[in-house]
Amino acid sequence: MPNLRKKTFPLFIILSITIYLTILFYKVYTLDLKNGDLKGVSIYDRNGKLLRVFLSKDQQYQISTDSIPDLLSKAVISFEDKLFYSHPGVRVDAILRAFIQNLTKGKKFSGASTITMQLARLISPKERTYYNKIIEIITAFALELKYSKEEILLEYINLVPCGGNVRGYRTGSLRYFNREIESLDFSQISTLITFPNNPTLIIKKGKQLKNLYNRVLSDIYKEGIIDKLTFESSKDILAKIGYYPFPANALHLSDKFRGKEGKRVDLSIDRSIQINVESILKRYDNILGKQGIDNISAIVVENSSRKILAYCGSDNYYGVNGMVDGIKSPRSTGSVLKPFLYLLSIEEGIISPLSILPDFPTYFGSYHPRNNSNRFSGYVNASFALQNSLNVPAVDLLSKYGVDKFYSFLKQGGISTLFRSPSNYGLSIILGGSEATPFDIAQLYSTLANYGEFKKISYLKERDSSSTKNIFGKGGSYLTLKILSDIDRPKNQSSWKLFDSYQDISWKTGTSYSKRDGWACGVTKKYTTVVWCGNFDGKENPNISGKNSAGPILFSIFNFLKKSDSFSKPEIDLKKVLLCKASGFKASKLCKDTITIELPESSYLNECNFHKQVPIDSNGNEVCSQCWEIGKYSYKTIFDIPTKYKAYNSLVKINEYRPVKHKKECKRFYGDEKPIIIYPRRGSTIELSKNRDGYSPIESTVSYGGDDKLFWILNGKHIGKTSGESRYKIDPLEGKNILEVISSRGEKDRVVFNVVKP
Ligand SMILES: [Zn+2]
Ligand SMILES: [Zn+2]
Structure with missing residues (x-):
């Protein structure tokens, strides 16, 4: 028998070592500290400020940190594992001592854990048995083989339990002190470090917690982290513990990352802008809510980077339909597309900003557009028509520019919700017949602020390499921005030019035909802001108005945003053109009164055809070959308008316009002249x-x-x-x-x- 034992004993040793090495090798191979199952999703703003935390798969709040403040790491090591930097993951002496103690006192195996062993237990929690302790020891060795001390300590600090469903010191620091770990003082750190050792004490705050705290304090004093005076004066005085909610901002946007456990998401959002826009919307929710307007959405874009700085899907995430993301909901565009039609028409030379456009009762086929005021202004210049958002001139202009062309422009400009064909939309596309999301509209207005250079807007902090393309010119952009900057602001902003904070804001409102949507879109050189208000359930409401409901919100947001320089004039993209003063078209040789303005370099402006030469007899009547007396007439230049508008002569308020009658006796007109x-x-x-x-x-x-x-x-x-x-x-x-x-x-x-x- 002794022989057999002699033979099998070394075999047993070799076998044990083999098994041990196999498990160790397997552990090293499979360990992954990046495994996100124990971690939640943390959403950060562009400056690394926390916006929101999602629970981990096992329903814990866990917010990782990338770096550990010196004081915290020293304190943790001095309290938990003084020899952390010198042991190989396990302290054999301590284990043996604990083993003997446990045997003699008949307890279950506990204690003697290094930080590495604690981490091994945190990443794979198991019951406390001898067998599991051995696995834990092997895992600890494996961790030390695979990772550096810094990585192990960081992971420990990120996973250590801090009471309740709080995991990790950073999470605990935010929960109990409402502070980032970087700004904790030593008394807060000492208090924080006691939590993992007995998480329930956080609530009790009893004598035991004080004892634990004093132990931490004395440990860090012995390590020389604090001096004697501080130690003596801080004894028994725990840091004040509160219970603070985690940040919850940009909820609609951060919702998109729900379920991506273990991920850190860095958004382009600026937390302070986001919080302010959120509170502005809350404030206006009270005002508009009384008028039956329940939902507001707003988005702010940084024009230089096309990154989204604030994203509010609704004013109250927890309110009625509040979880609807209004920024991504297609709504009738009202008049907010009009500036782009004017811009394109100016670039093409169809009009100049001063060209007169007809605002008369008009039929376009069976389509009979009206203005919101139900009044018509006769002839108005393009700038006035755009500033006052007149409908007939816009439809008239679109009929000249072409629905198909405008439609394909909108597609190019990123309007992603055009689901009908151009002919299906027809001319009404310019009056809100099409739908677009505030997201797409913000993208288009940001393109305007960038003088026609289109790029997709985005909400991740990382640089994106999406391409840019020019979809309209600088000259047209500048002229259009100028027109839009002269639009009257809402009532409470009417003395805006007097304010120190005054800045040029080019803006446009829109109200959908059925009074379901109120829009206000504004741009400065720095920012684009789009505000939408209405009801997510599509309820009509006569109180909804782009100017009066959404407008004040837009200006409140701009008042908070940093003041921006005015748009600079793209001299090289503009040229001087001589206009007919009365018509605003290119002066012909018949136009005597002229004015010089700047137009896009690329535009070839249509010539004035209002001034024309007609034969007039000595009585001042127009004559023709049927009725003139040879030698008794002469050609005279008059300002004439198309016949179809002559029925509304009283609307035409153009000084030069004097309606001329045809000679009564003319044979061209027979019978009774009067209908x-x-x-x-x-x-x-x-x-x-x-x-x-x-x-x-x-x-x-x-x-x-x-x-x-x-x-x-x-x-x-x-x-x-x-x-x-x-x-x-x-x-x-x-x-x-x-x-x-x-x-x-x-x-x-x-x-x-x-x-x-x-
Ligand atoms: Zn003229
Ligand atoms: Zn005649």
Whole structure:
């Protein structure tokens, strides 16, 4: 038997060592401190400030730190493991001592743990048994083989339990002291270090905690970290412990990273801007909420980097529909796309900022746009039309520029929610017929602030290499920004030019046709801000207004943001052009009164066709080859407007415009010159007959000998025109109606009649 034992004993040793080495090798191979299962997602702003923390998979709050303040690492080592830097992960002497103690006192194996062994237990928590202790020891050796002391200490500090569901010293420091570990004093550090040893004491704050604290204090005193005086005076005086909530900002944006446990996410957000925008939205939520406007979204972009600085999906994440991310929700664009149509048209030379555009009741096919005010201004210049967001001039301009072209521009400009075809949108695309997200709109306005250089906006801190492309020119951008900077600000901002904080802000509002969306988009050289307000459930509300609901929020945000320089003039991209003063188009040789302005270098502005030469007789009437007397007429330059607008001569407020009549006796016009309404008869009462859709229209009839166009106006509204046709179907109102018919030469008739709808 002794022989057998002699033979098997070395075999047993060799086998044990082999097994040990195999496990060790396996441990080294599989250990991964980057494994995120024990860690939550931490979201940081561009300056490394914490924005939000998500729970780890095992429901713990854990916020990692990258570096350990000197005082903290010294204190931890002196209290937990004085020989940390010299042992190989395990202290055999201490283990043996503890083993014997445990045997003699009959306790379970405990104590004698180095920081490395504690870390081994933290990354893989197990019951305290001899077997597990051995695994722990092997793991500790493996950790030391694979990682440096600094890495081990850092991981320990990031995973150490700090009471409740708080894991890691940084997490504990924020939770109990509302401070980053870098700014803890030694008394707070000493208090913090006691927590892992008995986490429940945090709540009790009893004598035991004080004893533990005094032990830490005496350890760091013995290590020379604090002097005797400090030690004596600090004894028994624990740091004040509170219970602070973790930061919770940019919730809609940070939600996108939920479930990415163990990740640190660095956003481009600026925490102080984010917090301020959040509180501005909260404040306005009270004001707008009283008007039945429940939701506000806002986004701020840094123009130079195209990085998002503030992202508020809604004003109250926990309120009604508050979790909806309004920044990414497509909404009717109202008038916020108009500046880009004007810009493109200026670049192409279709108009200059001073060109007059028609604001008359107009039909574009069956499309009859109206202004929000329900009034028409006659001829207005392009700048005025854009500043006052007039609809007819914008539609007229789009009909000249082309829906298809504008549509493909919007696609190029990153509007990602155009799901219909251009023809499906038609001209209404410029009045909010299309939808866009505040995100995409901010991107487009930031392109404007960057003088046409398009780049995607983004919210991660890391540099992105997304490409840039020029989608419009610098000259047009500058001129458009100028026009937008002269738009009247909301009421409480009306004395803005007097403020020290005054800065140029180019801005545009939008209100969707159905009063569901209020927009305010503003740019300075530094920032682009877009505010949307309305109701996420799509409720209409007559109080919603881009200017009065969203506008004040926009200016509150700009008042907080750093003041920005004005946009600099891109001299090289502008050229001087001589304009006709009355029309704002390029002066022809007939335009006597002129003005010089700057236009984009690339533009070839249309020539004025309002000034024209017509033959006039001695009575001042226009004549033609049919009616002139040879030698009794002369050519005269007049300012003329298209015939279709002559029915609204009183709206045309252009000094030079003097309507000229054609010679009465001209044979070109035969019979009665004046149109006469025959039906309905003056003062008559008509009872309408019912049909399937309501009431049948009545066919009004005019007697007219001329062959030019007739314009039909019912109750002040232009309802259509006929050419060589003297009948027109009308849908009168109940009660009193006024029908007017005007020839293109300006002759008209008018009847008042009554209608009964039985
Ligand atoms: Zn002219
Ligand atoms: Zn004539």
